[in-house]
Amino acid sequence: MPVSHSVDREPSEATNSTENEHQNQTDNDDRPDDGLPINELFYSLQGEGTLAGVPSVFVRTSGCNLRCWFCDSYHTSWEPTHAWMSLEEILAEIESYDADHVVLTGGEPLLHDASADLLSELDDRGYHTTVETNGTIHRDAPIDLASISPKLESSTPTPERDPRSEIPEESRNGERRSRGAANRGDGEWEQRHESARLDLDALTELVETHPFQLKFVVTDADDMPEILDLLAELRDAATVPIRDENVLLMPEGATRERLAETRTRTAELAMEHGFRYTPRLHVDLWNDAPET
Numbered sequence: 001m002p003v004s005h006s007v008d009r010e011p012s013e014a015t016n017s018t019e020n021e022h023q024n025q026t027d028n029d030d031r032p033d034d035g036l037p038i039n040e041l042f043y044s045l046q047g048e049g050t051l052a053g054v055p056s057v058f059v060r061t062s063g064c065n066l067r068c069w070f071c072d073s074y075h076t077s078w079e080p081t082h083a084w085m086s087l088e089e090i091l092a093e094i095e096s097y098d099a100d101h102v103v104l105t106g107g108e109p110l111l112h113d114a115s116a117d118l119l120s121e122l123d124d125r126g127y128h129t130t131v132e133t134n135g136t137i138h139r140d141a142p143i144d145l146a147s148i149s150p151k152l153e154s155s156t157p158t159p160e161r162d163p164r165s166e167i168p169e170e171s172r173n174g175e176r177r178s179r180g181a182a183n184r185g186d187g188e189w190e191q192r193h194e195s196a197r198l199d200l201d202a203l204t205e206l207v208e209t210h211p212f213q214l215k216f217v218v219t220d221a222d223d224m225p226e227i228l229d230l231l232a233e234l235r236d237a238a239t240v241p242i243r244d245e246n247v248l249l250m251p252e253g254a255t256r257e258r259l260a261e262t263r264t265r266t267a268e269l270a271m272e273h274g275f276r277y278t279p280r281l282h283v284d285l286w287n288d289a290p291e292t
């Protein structure tokens with residue numbers, strides 16, 4: 001069974017958009033110089049995108065500069081938990097699995113300087129690396145597939161959609177969330193998320209520097225005009241072709257129940273526009289279980 005690391009302590013304040021600011025809000029005590037805050041590290045099948053079905057080791061960093069209301073990795077964004085692991089420890093654990101593919105995800109993995117070092121070490125060892133990123137940060141690092149998921153207006157945590165506004169209950173991962181009155185949501189991230197969620201320069205640099213896929217989370221047909229506008233802007237700005245086959249529509253849903261509501265419409269939209277559809281295999285297989 002994969003190993004999970006989490007830290008039992010009060011949730012940190014909202015994570016900021018730079019690593020330094022982020023580090024100010026996390027444990028200093030046991031942090032190695034070259035390490036990363038790891039929320040979970042596990043072996044599974046790539047569930048999304050053009051490599052769906054490929055056995056892969058997942059390294060999930062903690063901390064994000066955005067706060068999508070639907071985030072399926074709540075404990076890396078809204079209430080980040082993690083243990084600090086040195087690169088040596090991370091690499092040893094990756095090497096303990098029989099896999100050629102590594103997926104670096106989060107949270108937002110490109111927030112962290114050490115993500116670039118980890119990617120270089122993985123490259124030296126011959127691994128194929130996929131980085132799951134929201135596309136707001138570019139880093140100079142060897143990446144075999146930049147899996148970019150630019151965030152649409154429908155991701156913004158308005159007060160009505162703020163997950164911290166809900167009464168504390170079992171979390172999506174089956175753990176109890178500790179949410180007191182002090183950290184109850186009231187849409188405080190709405191503006192911050194909205195102003196940070198798209199960065200055309202970072203997106204352009206990402207598609208120009210790495211093999212890439214653009215993976216849009218679709219909640220309903222209203223998302224399409226924004227996807228088409230963003231693609232037109234990106235195609236204008238980038239010096240590399242962005243083919244329809246590089247554009248994936250992925251249904252929003254952290255659970256089988258929710259996916260049952262979104263996937264057929266998303267598949268029809270993909271056909272209508274000539275884009276790819278990507279399933280969420282891991283949700284079909286294991287629902288919202290952690291470490292899958």
Ligand SMILES: C[S@@+](CC[C@H](N)C(=O)[O-])C[C@H]1O[C@@H](n2cnc3c(N)ncnc32)[C@H](O)[C@@H]1O
Nearest residue numbers: 070071072073106107132133134149252253254
């Ligand atoms: C948790 S994110 C981490 C990487 C990065 N922060 C990002 O958003 O791309 C991993 C992937 O899950 C997707 N995702 C998160 N919550 C989702 C949901 N409820 N339904 C569908 N996709 C979701 C993201 O869009 C992204 O493609």
Ligand SMILES: Nc1nc2[nH]cc(C(=O)O)c2c(=O)[nH]1
Nearest residue numbers: 045046047048105132282292
């Ligand atoms: N199986 C599986 N495939 C995935 N592809 C991208 C994931 C992610 O959270 O970034 C993910 C994930 O969490 N699990």
Ligand code: SF4
Nearest residue numbers: 064068071077107134
């Ligand atoms: S950008 Fe990714 S990790 Fe951050 S809140 Fe959105 S889905 Fe979650």
Ligand SMILES: [Mg+2]
Nearest residue numbers: 072073105292
């Ligand atoms: Mg996931």
